[in-house]
Amino acid sequence: MYKYLLRRMLIMIPVLAGISLVLFTVLALAPGDPFEELATNPNVPPEVRANLRAQFGLDDPIPVRYVRWFTSMVKGDWGFSFVSRINVGTLILQRLPTTLWVLGLAQLLGLLVALPVGIYAAMRPYSLFDQISTTFAFIGFSLPTFFTGILFILFFSIYLDWLPFIYRADISAAGWRWYWENLRQAIMPVAVLGLFQGASMTRFVRSAVLEVIRLDYINTARAKGLSERVTILKHVVRNALIPVVTLVALQIPGVFTGAVITEQIFRVPGIGSLLITSILANDTPVIMAITFVFSFLVVLFNLVADLLYGWLDPRISFR
Amino acid sequence: MTPPDGVVAQTVSRTVAPPRTRGVESLWSEAWRRFRKHHLATFGVAVLIVMVLAVVVGPFVYRVPIDEIDFKAKLKGPSWAHPLGTDDLGQDILARMLYGGRISLAVGVAAMLIAIIAGTVIGATAGQMGGATDHTLMRLTDLFLSLPQLPLLLLLVYLFRDALKKVLGPEAGVFVLVVVVIGGLRWMPVARLVRAQFLSLREKEFVEAARGLGAPPLRQVVRHILPNAVGPVIVAGTIDVGVAILAESSLSFLGLGFPPDIPTWGRILFDAKDNLDFAPHWALFPGTAIFLTVLSINYIGDGLRDALDPRKVLS
Numbered sequence: 001m002y003k004y005l006l007r008r009m010l011i012m013i014p015v016l017a018g019i020s021l022v023l024f025t026v027l028a029l030a031p032g033d034p035f036e037e038l039a040t041n042p043n044v045p046p047e048v049r050a051n052l053r054a055q056f057g058l059d060d061p062i063p064v065r066y067v068r069w070f071t072s073m074v075k076g077d078w079g080f081s082f083v084s085r086i087n088v089g090t091l092i093l094q095r096l097p098t099t100l101w102v103l104g105l106a107q108l109l110g111l112l113v114a115l116p117v118g119i120y121a122a123m124r125p126y127s128l129f130d131q132i133s134t135t136f137a138f139i140g141f142s143l144p145t146f147f148t149g150i151l152f153i154l155f156f157s158i159y160l161d162w163l164p165f166i167y168r169a170d171i172s173a174a175g176w177r178w179y180w181e182n183l184r185q186a187i188m189p190v191a192v193l194g195l196f197q198g199a200s201m202t203r204f205v206r207s208a209v210l211e212v213i214r215l216d217y218i219n220t221a222r223a224k225g226l227s228e229r230v231t232i233l234k235h236v237v238r239n240a241l242i243p244v245v246t247l248v249a250l251q252i253p254g255v256f257t258g259a260v261i262t263e264q265i266f267r268v269p270g271i272g273s274l275l276i277t278s279i280l281a282n283d284t285p286v287i288m289a290i291t292f293v294f295s296f297l298v299v300l301f302n303l304v305a306d307l308l309y310g311w312l313d314p315r316i317s318f319r
Numbered sequence: 320m321t322p323p324d325g326v327v328a329q330t331v332s333r334t335v336a337p338p339r340t341r342g343v344e345s346l347w348s349e350a351w352r353r354f355r356k357h358h359l360a361t362f363g364v365a366v367l368i369v370m371v372l373a374v375v376v377g378p379f380v381y382r383v384p385i386d387e388i389d390f391k392a393k394l395k396g397p398s399w400a401h402p403l404g405t406d407d408l409g410q411d412i413l414a415r416m417l418y419g420g421r422i423s424l425a426v427g428v429a430a431m432l433i434a435i436i437a438g439t440v441i442g443a444t445a446g447q448m449g450g451a452t453d454h455t456l457m458r459l460t461d462l463f464l465s466l467p468q469l470p471l472l473l474l475l476v477y478l479f480r481d482a483l484k485k486v487l488g489p490e491a492g493v494f495v496l497v498v499v500v501i502g503g504l505r506w507m508p509v510a511r512l513v514r515a516q517f518l519s520l521r522e523k524e525f526v527e528a529a530r531g532l533g534a535p536p537l538r539q540v541v542r543h544i545l546p547n548a549v550g551p552v553i554v555a556g557t558i559d560v561g562v563a564i565l566a567e568s569s570l571s572f573l574g575l576g577f578p579p580d581i582p583t584w585g586r587i588l589f590d591a592k593d594n595l596d597f598a599p600h601w602a603l604f605p606g607t608a609i610f611l612t613v614l615s616i617n618y619i620g621d622g623l624r625d626a627l628d629p630r631k632v633l634s
Binding site: 015018019022023026027030138139141142143144145146147150151153154158250253254256257260261264265275276279280282287288290291294295297298299302 | 462464466467469470474477573606609613617618
């Protein structure tokens with residue numbers, strides 16, 4: 001097990017190197033120059049600009065620049081934000097917990113909706129419940145997150161005036177009230193993201209359970225007198241979850257898409273909204289770092305999915 | 320794995336008693352018959368036809384200019400003069416949606432074409448060549464699958480937008496960029512599908528027969544394998560149109576897609592989102608348009624999946 005984990009983590013290194021190579025090539029091929037602003041500034045003589053370029057190594061060949069960039073990324077030196085003048089690493093660490101908190105709750109909500117609904121629908125295929133849940137699932141993953149967000153704001157914040165539509169990091173309350181306020185402001189972003197995820201997961205769960213529930217060993221389990229509950233939970237669901245994990249893992253890059261948009265709508269101070277602000281402000285070091293962090297998270301969650309896979313299916317040996 | 324259709328029809332009519340009056344159907348008429356059984360998919364086709372007609376013909380019938388500014392009529396709800404209301408500059412929302420819808424739908428179709436062409440070529444090459452080529456191409460596919468889509472999309476648009484605008488003009492430049500980038504990040508599932516199809520079809524008897532008759536590899540691929548692998552690709556392509564429309568709308572919604580003078584549906588939502596409390600209609604109409612289009616496309620994809628999967632018994 002630990003050997004397997006170690007080997008999988010070693011495989012992550014070439015993947016991350018590949019991703020960083022893609023990102024760096026994109027940046028190197030892009031037109032424009034980080035010192036463009038200096039070029040148009042009449043107060044900066046051209047020699048100063050040339051010196052700066054030489055000092056930061058912008059005139060070196062691209063492979064040399066890549067190696068230098070990659071080694072400093074690995075060492076944890078991610079440079080300085082052009083805009084806020086603080087270390088990019090610190091900036092991201094400030095924002096990352098919020099993003100992970102909202103994303104994690106949303107995934108949890110998605111699973112809490114998808115598992116029971118999908119299983120129940122598959123137990124009674126083509127029943128009324130199944131048809132209604134299928135319709136809702138289709139609506140759920142056809143509704144873009146930015147539109148659901150707007151609808152939620154219109155209904156819950158403007159019409160009913162129940163929930164705040166701006167997420168605040170600096171709530172001036174203490175104790176229980178602080179937790180309550182935090183929970184209240186997280187409801188809408190988490191619901192938007194979670195229901196979107198839950199809709200497609202419901203479809204996965206339903207079709208996976210349908211595949212398994214017809215198999216002979218399920219009949220055997222029923223025939224030997226196991227209760228319906230045990231049959232479904234221990235025999236059907238556990239086996240049906242294996243393909244579900246794969247499909248959910250394939251969706252992870254899409255989850256971050258939703259995260260960026262929800263953070264932007266509700267002004268959640270996470271790394272997604274930081275990415276948008278940095279793009280609008282041409283803050284290249286921050287943009288590169290956040291894109292890399294997102295890629296890293298994708299690779300990390302794929303690893304988690306792999307480990308889950310082995311736990312669900314003991315036939316897959318960790319060697 | 321679709322067998323030539325005649326085979327299925329004959330075995331069916333021999334083993335199952337009732338004589339078939341329709342005779343041997345072609346693959347496509349059979350598929351169409353199955354497709355019509357899926358009511359929601361047929362409904363999706365109808366909605367989509369209305370949408371396409373509206374954006375193609377609409378601007379010729381409804382001749383209100385998209386950029387006529389009228390401050391006296393700003394932020395008005397639906398009325399006879401402006402069926403879907405006006406925005407903060409008093410511009411007619413219906414006219415803007417008809418014009419922007421063209422671009423939203425065109426982006427979806429063009430990006431889908433890029434994705435399935437690239438995916439088919441890469442998947443077919445990997446499946447047919449095997450060995451080191453297959454291995455390299457599949458690792459590349461895995462690498463692309465673990466790239467975070469929207470952040471990368473934002474990064475690419477941010478880096479290349481100005482350069483392409485200079486070369487191709489603001490409208491065409493952004494269009495080409497958005498389409499290429501969205502399509503370029505969506506080919507991986509198609510490549511995997513096509514490769515899997517190739518691996519199994521390559522060993523089938525009818526391909527072996529073609530090989531035995533001396534068909535060169537390219538002819539084997541184009542005439543014998545690809546036509547049989549096309550079903551899942553069509554389904555994936557349909558769903559991809561919806562995904563691409565969503566991606567473009569997300570990009571425009573974040574204010575990083577098309578410029579304000581090209582009002583795609585996502586862009587209208589971006590402009591509308593700060594006026595939700597006093598002009599909700601401004602956001603509701605374009606949002607509903609995106610939702611209905613994507614919902615129809617997803618239902619059509621579902622119907623096609625049923626229609627093109629020969630293992631499924633519907634009738």
